[in-house]
Amino acid sequence: MVSKYNHPEYHEAVFRLTCELDMPDRVLHPIRNLIGCSLGRVFWLDWLRQDSRDAEWMATPGDHEDPEWHRIDGWPERGDGTTSRKWSRRATLWMQWHSVDAWHITDWLITATAEGHPWLANVDAAGYPKKLMKCGTLERLVHEATKGLRQRNPREIMLGPDDESFVLALGAGHTLVQLFSRAALRKEGLLMHHCIGQGAYDDLLDDPDVGFFSIRNLDGKPVATLEIRGGYLRQFRGPANAQPTDAVKDLVAPAIEAFGWQDWRDRPRPTQDEGYGPEAIAILTNLPPARRRS
Structure with missing residues (x-):
């Protein structure tokens, strides 16, 4: 056999x-x-x-x-x-x-x-x-x-304006911050217990069509991380890659509307993929209500 x-x-x-x-x-x-x-x-x-x-x-x-x-x-x-x-x-x-x-x-x-x-x-x-x-x-x-x-050991990483920058106030003391540097990704990954800082995304930092964002609470601690590619919301993760809380999703929904970020499933697909149904990525279960498909 x-x-x-x-x-x-x-x-x-x-x-x-x-x-x-x-x-x-x-x-x-x-x-x-x-x-x-x-x-x-x-x-x-x-x-x-x-x-x-x-x-x-x-x-x-x-x-x-x-x-x-x-x-x-x-x-x-x-x-x-x-x-x-x-x-x-x-x-x-x-x-x-x-x-x-x-x-x-x-x-x-x-x-x-x-x-x-x-x-x-x-x-x-x-x-x-x-x-x-x-x-x-x-x-x-x-x-x-x-x-x-x-089990990873976060260590203090000092960041400046070239590493990250405030983008938008989300309400309830939360802010949207864009990450620009390897050091910013490294610190985000250590604090959030995911691999954004382990080098997999470094090459994308210079791509104008890609953006990495962090949702920060009133104390400045990250509570969720977003990845945008070509105007499409590809990933939206909480600590240890868990789903963000409903409260965080609701806070981010107006920002998604304001910047015109679209559902990753709505991006153009190669014609050979027709008939296979929509691709579903992690973000699809995490989209705030404002961008969910009916």
Whole structure:
């Protein structure tokens, strides 16, 4: 019997999931193997379980009253390319449902690699870190990621006007601040326990179409981080990549309207993606009410 990890579609499945994570090669390359034996493996196992129930159609998880049904077999009647269509579709759906957790885990892997965490050297006979291989579910990976990010040691980083700048008063003592420098990203990441300061976003600081923003409370502490690309709100995260509170979402909603930032799903998509449904990123579950789709 063919091992589930030697299945002819396994590498295609992991590849398609990796594409959906939307990371530059410079960031992806050092953690590619870690992605494969953690998120990729769990992603594959999730779909094996689904295929044992129904390999053609799947309802949106957790939607019990009037679920939306999704075709997941790759449309074999279209001819060649069924496998790539199937796993592209499945990767898009899985990220729609689990993107917040997936990016949280990815942040942890980036941080652990950049900082040389000792667990990376404790590997099994195949060379995979035992800490990752013992995690058989997404929930377990999230648990380990949260612990790993909280173990980082924030240190004081002095910032000036060239590093960050006030943008807008949001009310209730909260402000919107734009982050301009590597030092600003580093401090934001340390205080928020996510990987914005670990180098993955450094190259984007010089891109005029990309902006990083921090929501600060009355004491000047960050409570949420935003990433804007080309006028589209791509990420909106609270501490440790959790969803921002409803109160913070409500405070940010007028700013989103004022600057004309749009839902990431509404950005132009390549024509070859037509028919696959809207891509869903972490931000989609975090959008303030003013920008939610009906």
